[in-house]
Amino acid sequence: MGGELACPVPLPAGGRILLAHGGGGRMTRDLVERLFVPAFRNDVLAALHDSAVFDAPGARLAFTTDSFVVRPTFFPGGDVGTLAVCGTVNDLAMSGARPLFLSLGFILEEGLAVDDLGRVVASIQRAAREAGVAVVAGDTKVVERGKGDGIYITSSGIGAVIAREPVEPGRVRPGDAVLVSGPVGQHGVAVMAVRDGLRFSAPILSDCASVAAPALALLEAGLDVHCLRDPTRGGVATVLNEIATQAGCEIAVHESAVPVGDDVAGACEVLGLDPLYVACEGRFLAFVAPQHAEAALALLAARTDTSRAARIGTVRAAGTPGLVTLKTVAGGERVLDLLSGEQLPRIC
Amino acid sequence: MKYLDEYRDGSAAQRYAENLRAIVTRPWTLMEVCGGQTHSIVRYGVDEMLPPGVTLVHGPGCPVCVTPVAILDRAFRIARRPGVTFASFGDMLRVPGTSDDLLHVRAEGGDVRIVYSPLDAVAIAEREPEREVVFFAVGFETTAPANAMAVQLAARRKLRNFSLLTAQVRVPPALEAILAEPQCRVQAFLAAGHVCTVMGTAEYLPLVERHRVPVVVTGFEPLDLLQGVAMAVRQLEEGRSDVEIQYARVVRPEGNPAARRAIEDVFEVTDRTWRGLGPIPQSGFGLNARYAAFDAERRFPDATPDAAEDPECRAGLVLQGRLRPQECPAFGTRCTPEHPLGAPMVSSEGACAAYWLYRRRRAAAPAAAGAGAT
Numbered sequence: 155m156g157g158e159l160a161c162p163v164p165l166p167a168g169g170r171i172l173l174a175h176g177g178g179g180r181m182t183r184d185l186v187e188r189l190f191v192p193a194f195r196n197d198v199l200a201a202l203h204d205s206a207v208f209d210a211p212g213a214r215l216a217f218t219t220d221s222f223v224v225r226p227t228f229f230p231g232g233d234v235g236t237l238a239v240c241g242t243v244n245d246l247a248m249s250g251a252r253p254l255f256l257s258l259g260f261i262l263e264e265g266l267a268v269d270d271l272g273r274v275v276a277s278i279q280r281a282a283r284e285a286g287v288a289v290v291a292g293d294t295k296v297v298e299r300g301k302g303d304g305i306y307i308t309s310s311g312i313g314a315v316i317a318r319e320p321v322e323p324g325r326v327r328p329g330d331a332v333l334v335s336g337p338v339g340q341h342g343v344a345v346m347a348v349r350d351g352l353r354f355s356a357p358i359l360s361d362c363a364s365v366a367a368p369a370l371a372l373l374e375a376g377l378d379v380h381c382l383r384d385p386t387r388g389g390v391a392t393v394l395n396e397i398a399t400q401a402g403c404e405i406a407v408h409e410s411a412v413p414v415g416d417d418v419a420g421a422c423e424v425l426g427l428d429p430l431y432v433a434c435e436g437r438f439l440a441f442v443a444p445q446h447a448e449a450a451l452a453l454l455a456a457r458t459d460t461s462r463a464a465r466i467g468t469v470r471a472a473g474t475p476g477l478v479t480l481k482t483v484a485g486g487e488r489v490l491d492l493l494s495g496e497q498l499p500r501i502c
Numbered sequence: 503m504k505y506l507d508e509y510r511d512g513s514a515a516q517r518y519a520e521n522l523r524a525i526v527t528r529p530w531t532l533m534e535v536c537g538g539q540t541h542s543i544v545r546y547g548v549d550e551m552l553p554p555g556v557t558l559v560h561g562p563g564c565p566v567c568v569t570p571v572a573i574l575d576r577a578f579r580i581a582r583r584p585g586v587t588f589a590s591f592g593d594m595l596r597v598p599g600t601s602d603d604l605l606h607v608r609a610e611g612g613d614v615r616i617v618y619s620p621l622d623a624v625a626i627a628e629r630e631p632e633r634e635v636v637f638f639a640v641g642f643e644t645t646a647p648a649n650a651m652a653v654q655l656a657a658r659r660k661l662r663n664f665s666l667l668t669a670q671v672r673v674p675p676a677l678e679a680i681l682a683e684p685q686c687r688v689q690a691f692l693a694a695g696h697v698c699t700v701m702g703t704a705e706y707l708p709l710v711e712r713h714r715v716p717v718v719v720t721g722f723e724p725l726d727l728l729q730g731v732a733m734a735v736r737q738l739e740e741g742r743s744d745v746e747i748q749y750a751r752v753v754r755p756e757g758n759p760a761a762r763r764a765i766e767d768v769f770e771v772t773d774r775t776w777r778g779l780g781p782i783p784q785s786g787f788g789l790n791a792r793y794a795a796f797d798a799e800r801r802f803p804d805a806t807p808d809a810a811e812d813p814e815c816r817a818g819l820v821l822q823g824r825l826r827p828q829e830c831p832a833f834g835t836r837c838t839p840e841h842p843l844g845a846p847m848v849s850s851e852g853a854c855a856a857y858w859l860y861r862r863r864r865a866a867a868p869a870a871a872g873a874g875a876t
Contacts, residue, residue, distance in 0.1 A: 170609045181840065350618060410512075419503045425618070426593075426850055484724035485512035486547020488860040494596075494839035494848075 178387025178433075179493040183396075202400065203322050204383060205249035207315060214315040216251035218242060221308040227270065229348050231340075231360030232435070234305050235277035240364050240435060241386065242311040243285045247366035248382040248438060250317025250373055256282065257291035257310045263302035274305055285364035287311065317373050323400035325380040331447030332405060332467040333440045335368060335460040336361065337413040338390050342432035343421045352425075358417050363436030368460045377450050378443035385439060388493065391430040393439060394467075394478045395492045404473025407490060410483045411466045427497050430480075430490065441469065509723030510546070518728040519551040522735065529555035530738050531687050532731060533680070533823050535673060536694035537564030537851025538722050544856040546724040556735060559687070559823030562676050563694050565641040566597055566849035567821060568776040569669045572808035574599035577667055580636055580802050581612045587630065589623035590638040592616045596839075596848040600809040620645075620652035620666075627656065627664035636798045639666040644696045646670050646787055647761035650768035653789070653796050665798040668788055671774055673697050674705045675785035680822050681713050688823060690734040692720040692727070695749035700765075702757025703745045714743045721749035768793050777811065777845060778818030815844035820853050827857040834862060 174181045191199065198206045205218035222238045232240075238258060246253040258278070262271065282289055319325065340361040347358055365384060372379050381401070385393040390412070398405045414422075414429045422429045442450045447465060454463035480490040508514075534540060540560045543549050549558050562568055578599055581588035588604070595604040595616065608614040613633070617623050620637050627635035639649040649666060656664040673694060680686055693706060698719045706717045716737035720730030730748040737744060747753050765787065774786030789797045814832055819825035827833055827846070837843040839858060846852030 170606060172605050172609050174605070350616075351622075352618065416503050419506075423503070423506060482546045483507070483510040483512060484515045484546040484548070486545075486550055486724075488545060488547060489862060491859050491862065 174494070177493075178392055181494065182387070183492070201322055201324070203249055204245040205251065205313070207249050207251070207320065207322075216246050216249040216313045216315055217310070218245040218249075219308065219310040220245060221306065223303065223306050224345060225303055226348055227274065227304045229345050229360055230357040231344055232362035233274055233277050234307055235274035236281045236362050237435060238307040238309040239278055239281035239285060239287070240362055242309040243287055243364045243366050244384045244438065246311050246313035247364075247369040248321070248384055249313070249315065250321035250379075250382065251313030251315045252370060253285060253287045253311055253313040253366055255290045255312045256287050258289055259293045259308040260295070261302055261306040261308075262294065262296045263304055264296055264299040266304055271305065281364065285366055316370060317379070321373070321379060321382050323381050323397045326397060326401035326403055326441045326469055327380060327443070328403060328469050328471040329444045330380055330441045330469040331444060331450070331465050332394070332407070332469070333442060333447070333451055333454065334390065334413065334464055334466050335365060335438050335440070335454055336436070336462045337415045337418065338385065338434050338437060339414060339418045339422065339429035339432035341435040342389065343418050343429075346425070347421065352421070354417065354421060356417065358415075358421060361434055361436035363459065365436060365438045368454055368457055369438055369440070371453060371457070372440060372442075372450055375449070375453055377446040377453070379440055379446075379450070380443065381441040383439050385434050385437060387433055389429070389431040389433055390439065390466075391428070391478070391490050392492055394490065395476070397441070398478050399476040401469075402475040404470040404475065404477045404479065405467055406470050406473075406479050406481065407467035408481045411464055413462050413464050431493055431497050506723065509721070509725045511725065515551060515724050515728060518725060518732065519553075522556070522728065522732045523553040525732065525736055525739055526553045526556055527739060529557070530689055530735055531557045531559060532690045532692060532734050533559050533561045533688040534692040534720070534727070535561040535563040535677065536697070536722070537567065537849065537853065538696075539563070539692060539694065539720065539727060540853050541851060541856045542722050542724065543727055544860045548724050548727045551728065552731065556731065558731070560820065560853040561691075561823055562680070562776070562779060562821040563642065563673065563697075564821070564846060564849050564851040564853070565645070565669075565671060566593055567817060567845040567852050568671060568779065569594075569597065569640055569845065570775045570777045570808075571599050571811050572775070573667070573669050575602075575806070575809055576799070576804055577638055578602050578604065578607050579804060579806065580667065580798060581607045581614050582610070583634075583802065585632075585634055587613045587615060587626060587633045587635045588638065589615050589617045589620075589626060589635060591618075591640065593848075593850045594638055594640055596842070597845045598842050598848070620649050621655065624652050624655050624659075624661065624664055627661050628659060631663055633663060634801070635664050637664070637666050639668045639670055642671055642673055642694070642697050643701045643765070644694075644699070646769065647700055647758070647764045650764040653768045653793050654764065656796060657793065665796045665801050666789065667798040668786075670769065670787035671776065672771070672785050672787065674709060675782050676776065676779070677709055679779060679782045679785075681709075681715065683822060683824075685824060686822075688715070690716040690718070690738055692730045692734060693717050695719055695721045695726070695753055698747070698749070698753045698757065700758050700761045703747065703753075703755050706745045710743050710745055716743045717745045719745070719747045719749050719753050721752070776821075778815075778821045780818075812843050817844035817846050817854075820846055827854040828861070830854070834858065
């Protein structure tokens with residue numbers, strides 16, 4: 155208090171950080187917009203995209219960082235190591251950059267089984283090889299037992315921007331097609347199932363994977379891709395809201411066009427969750443100029459890793475800036491809003 | 503997905519709406535009882551498919567919403583006690599009491615855990631015998647059998663560290679209370695399908711007879727709701743008042759006898775206070791004398807006087823179908839999901855939450871959805 159650096163007062167109500175502040179919804183956005191952005195204000199940060207994009211001598215680079223605190227460490231379809239590589243690689247690709255180098259910071263809890271760490275490192279090795287990135291720097295800290303939860307990993311990444319035009323929300327235009335690269339909601343349901351001991355007849359696998367190859371293939375094909383974003387925390391609905399707000403446009407989505415696996419749809423139905431708000435870790439959304447929408451969809455559909463890609467919506471020509479609407483399967487239309495906090499399973 | 507997509511089919515919904523239009527000759531006001539139905543209606547725009555004059559008002563069937571502030575405050579005090587593990591369904595965590603919610607209790611160090619079934623809470627009690635495990639038994643007749651089974655299981659396993667904080671409520675007395683209000687404009691009820699799956703339909707016969715009000719036990723998907731409305735409107739148009747079952751793929755007139763036996767074994771009918779509605783005689787379940795040892799209110803005696811509800815919150819009127827959420831002066835201003843005045847704004851079955859989530863930005867326009875209510 156009294157220093158010349160004024161800290162904005164970010165959050166009313168009790169002054170405690172709640173889990174929902176990390177849930178990716180409205181409370182996370184408030185924290186970012188009201189605390190972090192004012193404190194560190196600069197032009198590169200102001201873009202608020204998945205990576206910061208800036209010029210360095212002789213190159214245009216993308217730079218990003220992300221922390222991975224998934225519980226449990228191992229889940230069907232991946233582990234915290236796979237996530238730490240894919241999450242950062244995907245954030246770079248979403249800025250139109252080819253991922254090159256990663257730096258990993260490990261926070262380990264005292265008592266962690268060395269074999270578990272070995273498994274995670276093997277996953278990192280495999281995921282990095284698949285994504286074509288090199289792990290070039292790292293750090294390890296160990297905290298006392300009880301002060302952590304097994305393994306936390308922070309990963310930062312650098313990529314070389316290959317897109318000729320910026321790939322960012324500001325370039326989204328009326329008429330743009332909204333594509334999704336595959337079925338949504340798998341990661342969130344897979345993790346929730348193991349975390350909470352829910353048993354399904356066949357385990358639901360996380361979709362955790364690098365999306366750099368298909369995303370960059372769109373750019374390399376010369377298609378007019380305006381924006382890319384991976385729907386991680388908060389899922390497709392949250393990401394669409396972020397982009398509608400940042401781009402100052404209205405986005406109309408067709409619920410029946412959104413691909414959702416039967417297993418995920420069933421699990422969500424039982425738990426009272428909406429798959430549109432459930433995290434993906436191996437999918438991306440692409441905003442593509444209307445004249446290239448079909449070619450982009452055809453390119454994705456022809457690849458094995460994005461064969462179930464679909465066009466799920468359109469940016470409206472005249473509409474309310476920041477609004478996302480959903481044409482429901484039953485034929486009605488409604489707002490698809492940001493959630494206040496995390497989705498919580500319901501009573502009945 | 504099979505058994506769901508069929509009941510959400512857009513073209514079938516249009517056909518149902520046209521058929522309904524053909525039988526309506528004058529305005530009717532119907533109440534859907536359950537908050538799950540309210541959400542489906544607002545989410546899929548079912549109310550917008552109805553012919554002009556047929557109005558749906560939203561009922562009290564949101565268990566989270568009707569749990570009184572006094573019980574919530576008591577829950578928070580129990581959850582803060584060292585040694586207590588407080589287990590709850592997820593959507594109770596955001597519900598505000600006088601000055602708190604369970605998320606804040608957890609952020610301050612209380613051991614609050616989300617479970618998917620009361621049996622999970624019994625499992626915690628068995629696994630962690632040094633902890634006092636309290637399950638927050640909130641809900642209508644739908645959740646009562648599982649809560650009863652949890653108590654039976656805990657009794658069989660001789661667990662001394664498991665108890666229920668009960669806020670179990672019953673639908674029929676609430677419908678009686680709504681009909682008894684002089685301003686009541688409800689002419690027919692779409693009863694809650696899952697409640698009747700357990701209880702059957704016999705409980706509604708006296709209500710129908712006394713008030714001459716049609717009751718149609720209805721499901722939760724758009725086509726269920728459209729068909730339920732059509733069945734109720736047909737009764738009204740024909741001057742009949744019967745108990746009918748739309749949700750026949752799940753509900754039997756006799757209900758689920760095994761589930762009812764579990765309820766009867768563990769609970770007794772008691773008077774209950776409903777948040778927003780006040781005391782309603784015979785409207786709840788409490789643990790009976792045989793299972794009194796599993797009553798958290800006995801285990802953790804609490805002499806703190808009951809707090810009053812926030813006078814600015816009009817949840818009571820909303821829960822009786824007398825006020826639409828957007829008509830409340832606090833809606834979206836003093837009351838939001840981040841800073842709720844009342845439970846309907848944060849419950850996944852709350853009417854205010856439905857309008858906030860699905861209609862808010864359109865509600866500002868002159869042709870606001872739901873403005874057809876008179």
